[in-house]
Amino acid sequence: MATILETQSLTKKFGGFTAVDEVSFNVQQGEIRFLIGPNGAGKSTFFKLIIGNHEPNSGTILFKNLNIEKLKMYERIKLGMGVKFQTPSVFSELTVLENLNLANNLNQLINIENVLKDFSLVNEINILAGDLSHGKKQWLDIALATLSKPELVFLDEPTAGLSFEETEKTSEIVKKLNKQGITFVIVGHDMDFVKQTASKVSVLHLGKIFFEGSVSEVLSNNGVNDIYLGIS
Ligand SMILES: Nc1ncnc2c1ncn2[C@@H]1O[C@H](COP(=O)(O)OP(=O)(O)OP(=O)(O)O)[C@@H](O)[C@H]1O
Numbered sequence: 001m002a003t004i005l006e007t008q009s010l011t012k013k014f015g016g017f018t019a020v021d022e023v024s025f026n027v028q029q030g031e032i033r034f035l036i037g038p039n040g041a042g043k044s045t046f047f048k049l050i051i052g053n054h055e056p057n058s059g060t061i062l063f064k065n066l067n068i069e070k071l072k073m074y075e076r077i078k079l080g081m082g083v084k085f086q087t088p089s090v091f092s093e094l095t096v097l098e099n100l101n102l103a104n105n106l107n108q109l110i111n112i113e114n115v116l117k118d119f120s121l122v123n124e125i126n127i128l129a130g131d132l133s134h135g136k137k138q139w140l141d142i143a144l145a146t147l148s149k150p151e152l153v154f155l156d157e158p159t160a161g162l163s164f165e166e167t168e169k170t171s172e173i174v175k176k177l178n179k180q181g182i183t184f185v186i187v188g189h190d191m192d193f194v195k196q197t198a199s200k201v202s203v204l205h206l207g208k209i210f211f212e213g214s215v216s217e218v219l220s221n222n223g224v225n226d227i228y229l230g231i232s
């Protein structure tokens with residue numbers, strides 16, 4: 001499998017504080033990669049560097065072997081990245097269908113009926129997005145981020161505040177989209193969701209990659225357990 005995303009010694013400082021410290025990271029096409037780690041580990045900062053919300057102090061980011069660290073977020077999206085932020089960015093005053101049609105206005109080939117089915121939104125088609133349950137709002141937001149079938153999609157904490165059943169459904173949605181060819185990088189805290197979904201996990205701690213491996217390798221690593229319990 002080809003490498004779709006690679007960072008080399010990526011560093012971000014805030015004043016004298018190094019939030020992301022020379023991180024070299026790579027994701028292969030077809031993965032569902034999770035980025036986990038305790039509060040303040042640097043996950044969101046790393047996420048923002050990759051999507052173009054922050055400028056790195058040093059280091060490079062390669063997307064499909066192209067240097068993108070100087071590009072604006074919209075330029076990265078044009079190259080084939082999709083983003084779902086932690087807070088849903090659906091248009092509350094538009095219906096579910098209007099939101100989907102707006103995201104689809106350049107691409108006539110998408111079958112909205114199938115999208116509604118895949119995201120369990122068939123019965124909500126004419127409901128205002130602002131009136132959806134938190135879970136369905138998250139699914140609509142994921143639908144909007146993936147509608148144009150970007151090659152690499154970033155999700156920030158997509159199951160925060162969801163029930164166990166909603167989390168399972170979100171996992172099914174992500175795995176189905178992955179089978180359709182989308183590679184994912186997901187920032188998360190929710191270990192149920194990680195277990196149900198991840199193909200590989202990277203653990204960030206104090207701005208560095210602390211450990212990488214399969215879900216079972218991460219769960220059985222004593223060092224990872226320690227940093228989550230705040231021992232080291
Ligand atoms: N804009 C900023 N200015 C100054 N410091 C920042 C800024 N953004 C993040 N930091 C600091 O960088 C460190 C990493 O923050 P970051 O938000 O990346 O962590 P995180 O792993 O996403 O944590 P959480 O799990 O709480 O979301 C923290 O110590 C945070 O206070």
Ligand SMILES: [Mg+2]
Nearest residue numbers: 040043044045
């Ligand atoms: Mg964060």
